[in-house]
Each structure stands twice: as C-alpha cells, then as structure tokens.
Amino acid sequence: MQPSRFEFDAATALSRLADADASTGRSRFAGEILPGWDIGGNANGGYVLAVAARAMQETSGRRDPITVTAHYLAPTVAGPVDVSIEVVKAGKRLSTMTGSMVQQGREVLRVLASFGDLSAADDGPALHANGAPPDLPSFSACPARAALNGDVDVAIADRLELGLHPDDAGFQGGQKSDRGVMRGYFGFADGRPVDTLALLLAADAFPPAVFNLDVPRGWVPTIELTVQVRAVPAPGLLRCSFETRFVQGGYLDEEGELWDSTGRLVAQSRQLALLARA
Amino acid sequence: MQPSRFEFDAATALSRLADADASTGRSRFAGEILPGWDIGGNANGGYVLAVAARAMQETSGRRDPITVTAHYLAPTVAGPVDVSIEVVKAGKRLSTMTGSMVQQGREVLRVLASFGDLSAADDGPALHANGAPPDLPSFSACPARAALNGDVDVAIADRLELGLHPDDAGFQGGQKSDRGVMRGYFGFADGRPVDTLALLLAADAFPPAVFNLDVPRGWVPTIELTVQVRAVPAPGLLRCSFETRFVQGGYLDEEGELWDSTGRLVAQSRQLALLARA
Numbered sequence: 378m379q380p381s382r383f384e385f386d387a388a389t390a391l392s393r394l395a396d397a398d399a400s401t402g403r404s405r406f407a408g409e410i411l412p413g414w415d416i417g418g419n420a421n422g423g424y425v426l427a428v429a430a431r432a433m434q435e436t437s438g439r440r441d442p443i444t445v446t447a448h449y450l451a452p453t454v455a456g457p458v459d460v461s462i463e464v465v466k467a468g469k470r471l472s473t474m475t476g477s478m479v480q481q482g483r484e485v486l487r488v489l490a491s492f493g494d495l496s497a498a499d500d501g502p503a504l505h506a507n508g509a510p511p512d513l514p515s516f517s518a519c520p521a522r523a524a525l526n527g528d529v530d531v532a533i534a535d536r537l538e539l540g541l542h543p544d545d546a547g548f549q550g551g552q553k554s555d556r557g558v559m560r561g562y563f564g565f566a567d568g569r570p571v572d573t574l575a576l577l578l579a580a581d582a583f584p585p586a587v588f589n590l591d592v593p594r595g596w597v598p599t600i601e602l603t604v605q606v607r608a609v610p611a612p613g614l615l616r617c618s619f620e621t622r623f624v625q626g627g628y629l630d631e632e633g634e635l636w637d638s639t640g641r642l643v644a645q646s647r648q649l650a651l652l653a654r655a
Numbered sequence: 656m657q658p659s660r661f662e663f664d665a666a667t668a669l670s671r672l673a674d675a676d677a678s679t680g681r682s683r684f685a686g687e688i689l690p691g692w693d694i695g696g697n698a699n700g701g702y703v704l705a706v707a708a709r710a711m712q713e714t715s716g717r718r719d720p721i722t723v724t725a726h727y728l729a730p731t732v733a734g735p736v737d738v739s740i741e742v743v744k745a746g747k748r749l750s751t752m753t754g755s756m757v758q759q760g761r762e763v764l765r766v767l768a769s770f771g772d773l774s775a776a777d778d779g780p781a782l783h784a785n786g787a788p789p790d791l792p793s794f795s796a797c798p799a800r801a802a803l804n805g806d807v808d809v810a811i812a813d814r815l816e817l818g819l820h821p822d823d824a825g826f827q828g829g830q831k832s833d834r835g836v837m838r839g840y841f842g843f844a845d846g847r848p849v850d851t852l853a854l855l856l857a858a859d860a861f862p863p864a865v866f867n868l869d870v871p872r873g874w875v876p877t878i879e880l881t882v883q884v885r886a887v888p889a890p891g892l893l894r895c896s897f898e899t900r901f902v903q904g905g906y907l908d909e910e911g912e913l914w915d916s917t918g919r920l921v922a923q924s925r926q927l928a929l930l931a932r933a
Contacts, residue, residue: 448769487753507901645901647923
C-alpha cells in the first residue's frame with residue numbers, strides 16, 4: 378500500500394496476508410479500525426464498509442465499486458480486523474466479490490459487491506436524469522455536524538467537512554423539521570479528494586434523516602446498506618440528500634443521492650435500519 | 656415441500672439434498688427453472704431470485720425475506736439448478752444468509768439476504784409515510800403486459816395478472832411516454848396469493864421502465880437487484896410503480912414501490928442494469 382498523508386487512507390490501510398487460503402481462492406487482509414471514526418465507540422458503518430471495499434479494490438486490480446451491499450452483523454469497534462475476499466466472478470466488465478470482516482473472532486460485516494471501471498464512462502453525457510442536486514446555501518452558511526449528540530461523542534464529525542442544510546440542522550438544538558430529510562455538503566477535513574471508495578463512507582456519514590421525525594431518538598442500527606456508484610466525483614465537496622420515507626413495523630429506510638461539484642449524480646444509496654426503541 | 660396447485664409454487668419447488676456439505680454448514684437444494692417464466696428463453700430475474708430465496712426460507716425456518724440483494728452473473732435458462740445456502744448469522748431477529756445458484760456447472764446468481772418475521776410487525780401503524788400507491792384506473796382499464804415484445808416471446812406474461820397504467824403501456828404499440836415510469840397491477844394468473852416471497856418476483860416482473868425513454872431498446876440485463884420487504888401483503892392485487900431516474904455511463908437504475916390492496920407499502924426495490932447497446 379502507498380503511504381498517504383490523508384487520514385482516510387490511513388484508516389482504511391490493509392496488509393495483504395500470504396495466500397493462506399489459496400485452496401479456497403480467498404484473499405486475506407489484516408486491517409485496523411481506527412478510533413476517531415466512531416459514534417459513541419461504534420465505528421461508523423460507512424467507514425467499516427470502506428475498509429472491506431478497499432480489500433475488494435485491491436483484489437480486483439484497483440477497480441471502482443459499482444454496486445455494493447453490506448449486511449451489518451454486529452457493532453465494530455476500534456481494533457484489528459481480518460477481511461477475507463472471495464472472487465465470485467472475474468468478468469471483463471465487472472468483478473463480483475463477497476467480503477467478510479471478522480473482529481475478535483466474530484463476523485461483523487458481510488458484503489456482496491461488483492466492481493468495474495467508471496473512468497471511461499465519465500465522458501459520456503447523461504441520457505436521462507430525473508433529479509437534481511439539493512439546493513444548498515453556501516458551505517459557510519451550513520451548520521457543521523455537531524461533535525456531540527446529546528451525551529454521545531460523534532468523533533467522526535472531526536474527520537469530515539459536513540455542512541448541514543440550515544433547515545435540516547435544527548434537530549441538533551432540539552428542533553426537528555418533521556420532514557425525514559437530511560441534506561448537506563460532504564468532504565474530508567484534511568482535504569483528501571473524494572474518490573469512489575469515499576462515496577461508500579459519504580453514503581452513511583450524515584446524521585440519520587429520521588432524527589428529523591417525531592419518533593424515539595437513539596442509535597439507528599443499519600441492517601443493510603446498498604450503494605450504487607454512478608460516476609467518478611469531480612474535485613470539490615459533494616452535495617448530498619438523504620430521506621427516510623417509510624417508518625413502519627420497526628424498520629425504516631433511508632435513501633441517498635450524492636452529487637459532485639459539477640452537478641453530476643455520483644451515487645445512489647438505500648439502507649434499511651431498525652427504529653430506535655423508545 | 657407441500658404440493659401446491661399454484662404455478663409459482665411448482666416453479667420454485669426444491670428438494671433438500673442430504674447434508675453433503677455438513678462440514679461447511681451449507682444447505683443444498685436441487686431445483687428446476689421451469690419454462691414459461693422467461694423472456695425470449697432467459698428466465699425472469701425476479702423468478703430466479705425467488706427460487707434462491709425459497710431455499711433461504713427453508714433454511715431459516717419459514718421466515719420472511721426482509722432485505723435481499725442479488726447479483727446476476729449469467730443468464731439462467733430452463734433446466735435443473737443447484738442452490739447452496741450458507742447461514743452467515745442465525746440471530747433472534749434476523750437470519751443472514753448467502754445463496755449461490757449454479758446451472759450447468761456455472762454460477763448464475765449470488766444472493767446476500769436477511770430474513771425475519773414480518774407478521775407481528777403488521778399490526779403496527781406506519782409512523783411515517785412519505786408516498787402513496789400509484790393512482791391506477793380499474794384493472795379492466797389497464798392493458799395487459801403484451802406476450803410479445805417485437806419478436807421476443809414474453810412467456811412470463813401468461814403466468815401473471817399484469818395490468819399496465821394506460822399512460823405507460825403505449826410503448827407496446829411504439830408510443831413511448833418519454834417518462835421513465837412503469838406502473839400497474841401485479842398478481843398471479845392462477846389466483847395464487849401474493850406472499851412475501853412473491854414480492855421478489857413482483858419487483859422484476861414489469862416491463863423495464865426504460866422502455867418508455869428514448870434510448871435504444873433491447874435486453875436490459877440486471878446487474879444487481881435489492882428488495883426490501885416492508886410488510887406482508889393483504890389479499891388482492893398489488894399496485895406497483897417503477898421509475899428509471901438516471902441513465903448515464905452505460906448504466907441505469909430502476910426503483911420500485913409495491914403497495915398492497917389496503918394501500919400499505921409492502922416492498923421497495925432498486926436495481927442497477929446495463930443499458931441496451933444500440
């Protein structure tokens with residue numbers, strides 16, 4: 378791996394282990410979940426997914442994530458992890474893989490993903506787009522994601538440039554918007570460019586949109602997160618929009634759209650999460 | 656397996672094989688992809704997914720699919736298939752599994768899914784719903800999905816009660832709506848109730864919404880399909896709505912909402928597919 382001066386690269390760094398499982402066709406990597414990317418001690422789900430996806434990227438020859446689905450099996454905390462990747466199909470257009478992350482002998486994450494090459498696709502225009510980036514005021518007019526949520530330390534907020542739309546940020550002071558929407562800018566605090574790997578983090582880095590609805594507030598554990606990457610982001614901050622549309626039966630969805638600074642859609646996401654218990 | 660007088664049950668029937676892979680914790684099933692559920696000889700993707708999901712259902716003790724992601728690796732045709740299921744985590748709330756379908760020695764489908772119990776959840780009201788079923792005229796006023804698309808035999812149309820919204824059905828006569836939308840009713844032609852397993856079929860049974868856009872028409876191979884099941888459907892036809900919002904870089908999305916006859920959201924879906932080549 379290349380050394381990097383950026384925090385996100387250090388936090389997703391992996392050592393490839395010798396072909397311990399050559400008979401199974403699995404690649405194995407050792408990594409470390411770093412402190413500082415967590416919320417109250419639990420590592421952010423997008424960050425954890427990015428670590429697993431980086432192992433897939435290394436396995437597939439530096440391709441881009443195209444569509445990535447993660448099922449979260451247990452909370453992940455700071456400390457060593459073991460990531461094993463199985464190549465399901467190494468195709469010309471797409472490499473399909475599964476990934477498994479184990480921490481302290483327990484599987485915490487299972488991933489199914491296809492990787493490919495988006496850079497060539499970037500030159501073509503969109504043939505159809507029914508949607509547009511969220512209308513945000515200037516970054517300086519957008520409140521930062523608070524580093525405290527009640528008495529919970531949102532450490533990841535310090536790693537990111539997260540500017541929330543003023544209409545959606547009031548929940549941080551106790552004023553919910555009563556719309557299940559969370560919009561804002563995304564970037565890294567240390568200026569690291571947002572590449573396709575970082576889109577996986579961005580898809581889960583905002584406060585849950587459900588915080589703006591009149592339901593019990595608390596930890597919102599993600600069961601499953603799927604991110605479809607639609608283009609390589611241009612330099613600059615992303616404009617992101619997340620919406621929880623349906624809260625029923627103890628579950629909620631959150632759908633995201635991530636747009637780059639040129640107004641191009643770069644990713645769509647949807648997650649299914651558990652409603653916090655009252 | 657129970658004998659059933661319904662086509663969909665026969666088409667998804669499986670024989671559990673003896674614990675051939677007891678050492679790996681995998682369950683193995685033999686199934687058969689039946690003719691009549693195909694489009695031009697390729698089995699419908701929702702049908703193929705339902706076969707794999709039924710093996711997961713058998714493995715998990717008849718639980719409901721909660722969130723299911725399939726990556727399509729190769730076309731599936733009529734004939735025998737082998738389905739193997741690995742239990743990733745057997746939890747109290749959710750059973751997480753992977754599934755692999757192999758046909759003629761080639762893996763055609765890989766699935767990652769979590770199953771659970773939705774029937775208890777059905778009693779609770781929705782706490783928040785931003786959305787409503789599509790406004791459809793009566794079923795009799797909705798044109799059926801045509802059993803021919805150009806010169807391609809859409810055999811699956813004969814298995815289903817698919818009534819398309821008149822504003823979205825004109826493509827069948829060469830008049831595209833220029834909106835990437837496909838709405839209509841879904842049920843089985845033989846009156847089989849639509850259960851949570853059938854929602855996986857319903858999520859991929861309509862003509863592609865992109866057929867209503869001005870892009871080259873042809874086979875739209877699904878790369879990845881994710882279905883989140885949100886409730887057990889009440890008896891009666893589903894009202895469904897699908898939209899392709901972004902066509903760029905050679906890929907397109909299609910997002911679905913499936914509602915039951917009481918106006919309750921029963922599933923959300925999204926797929927990433929390849930744009931047909933001109």
